[in-house]
Amino acid sequence: MLNRIKKIDWLMMLILIAFGVISALVVRSATFNDPKFANSDVKTLMFYGVGFVILLLITLFDYRLLLKTWYVWYALGILSLILVFFFGSNRNGAQGWFDLGGGLTFQPAELMKLFLIIAVAAIMGRRQGEPLRFRTDVMAVAAASIVPFALVMIQPDLGNAIIYIFIVLGMLWIGNVRYTYVLIGLASVVAGLVLFVTLFNAFNTEIKEFLSDHNKSHWYQRINTYIHPDQATADERRQSEYAKIAIGSGGLTGDGYMQGESKNRKFIPYTYSDSIFVVIGEEFGFQGSAILLLLYFIFIYRMILIAYQCYDLRGSFVIIGIASMMVFQIFQNIGMMIGIMPITGITLPFISYGGTSLLLNMICIGLVFSIKAHQEKYTMDP
Template identity: 65%
Template sequence: MVGKLKKMDLGMLLILVVFMVISTLLVHSATSGNSEYANYDVKTVIFYIIGFIVAMVATMIDYRILLKGWIYLYGIGIVLLVVVYLTAPEINGAKSWFVLPGGLQFQPAEMVKIILIITIAFLMGRRQGDPLLIRKDLLVIAVFSFVPFMLVMIQPDLGNAIIYLVIVLGMLWIGNVKYTHVLIGLAIIIAGLVLFVFLFNTYNKQIYTYLHDHNKTHWFERINGFIDPKNASEKEVYQAEKAKIAIGSGGLTGDGYMKGDSKNRRFIPYPYSDSIFVVIGEEFGFQGAAVVLMLYFLLVYRMIIIAFQCYDTRGSFIIIGIVTMYVFQVFQNIGMMIGLMPITGITLPFVSYGGTSLLLNMLCIGLVFSVKAHQEKYELDN
């Protein structure tokens, strides 16, 4: 077991320690002066310590055990998504969280991202590098992906639903899909997006009325504020507009740590969570944002190197799925703060406050280390 721990990537561990320091400082700044969020910085350190332990435990567990039990993991994930929708209280317009003792919250949709990656890795791994077939592979993957996608959409949790879709596309891209199938898939996605925007604009009032009657206008307001900001209400564009103003005010070097004017005057919703990149841009400017982005690049780079070194393609698929998830979450979170993407509530990995997301992200890191630690050639036939 100790030998497996020695195979943990020291470069990645160092990057994560730096992220811990950055996250703690930013959460402290974002919550200072607000008694409602007292000790969130301390909790961040505690979650990180637990997260490193989770990563170590995951490293020692052979990832192929998870691949063998993929169907059971998938079933557990689906059951949790159904139960949370039927029984959980509505928080921020969505029924996505179990409320645990002590005020802690658990979001099954976060865990299902890992389960979906394992499921697709197993399904693609059956081909052993041969091109994926439409009936035997692509349609099966589509079905297993569509079920959690829809269960998360109806919560509604648009952010995680989009992540599921991106994970599937990213893993298929490196799964030896024929180019004709890629072109067909892209055509379907583009056509679907165009149709969605057309119908959304055409029946805008009817959609809003229906959702308003069912008390589910949360996702409508976010999409409407992105598609048609000029005609959207102040509420629909408030977070995006305030975020852009705050980031722009930071300039090259920022206003200084804990001196962000928009943050201190509480113009920014959820500065410790969804909008934590605004704190980076306002207080540390372009230079601070560039440092954070470089850390993400180095982290992803190390994971891709490990994926290339795998003898087992299923391990490579797992790592690429995790890489895809991280890259999109970073792009989405920063993109929605600068007006490139709609507001979806996706947090910034390893930086935003949140126990569930951080622990599951560290579990993903542990999976990457597990893939690296269990690649001995003689083990592959066992």
């Protein structure tokens, strides 16, 4: 047991501690005038405490047992996504949460990310480094990802659904896919995007009316604001515009901690969660934002280094899937606050307030440490 603990990447652990301190401080600043979120900073530290315990327990657990039983975890994830339609609660227009009582909630779409990573790693790992076959491997991975993607889109949760796609793309990229398959995939994505934009423009009015009739008008607003920012109304542009103004007002060094409750930020929703980067940019400026991005860079780099040193390709696939998930979430969350990405409900990893997303990320890092701690040369089970 002690030998496993010694193999933990302690630089990553120090960065996780730094993330916990940053998250608690920024969440406190974002919620200190809101009695609804009283003591959110304390709750954040409690979630981190629980997360570190879970991380250490998973580090001691042999990750290969998860890969051997991947179909069980995948089935549980799909079942939870189905059950949330019948027993879940609706938040911000999405039927995607289970109420656990005491103000605690659980979002199965978050946990499904990890189950999907495990499933895809197990499927691709069967080839033991040989080029992936289109029918038996690539199509199997596609089928495994389409099901949760469709279920989450129906909720609707566009943010998490997109993350599933980038997880799979990142894993396929290092999975020894033939270049012809890559070109076919890229061509399909480009063609799909062009077709989507064309149809959206051609049937703009009909789409707006249809989504409004089904209480999904926020979908239309977000897509239309991104594709046609000049045509969007003031209300539709407000979050993006005020976010950019608030971040820009921070300048080089920021307005100072707890000094960023500006006239711009009060118009931005969810500053404790999805929009938390606005608080960082406004109060700590470019310097603070750059330091956070540097910590993310080092953190992801250490993960990729562990993946490179793996004897077991399946472990490498798992780590790359986790890294792909986090890289996209970081890019998307910050990108939507500075106006280069459409606004979606994606949190900033380890910084945004939220127990489900934080615990999932800690579980993922525990799995990375487990892969590092259980690296012995061995023959993979058939």
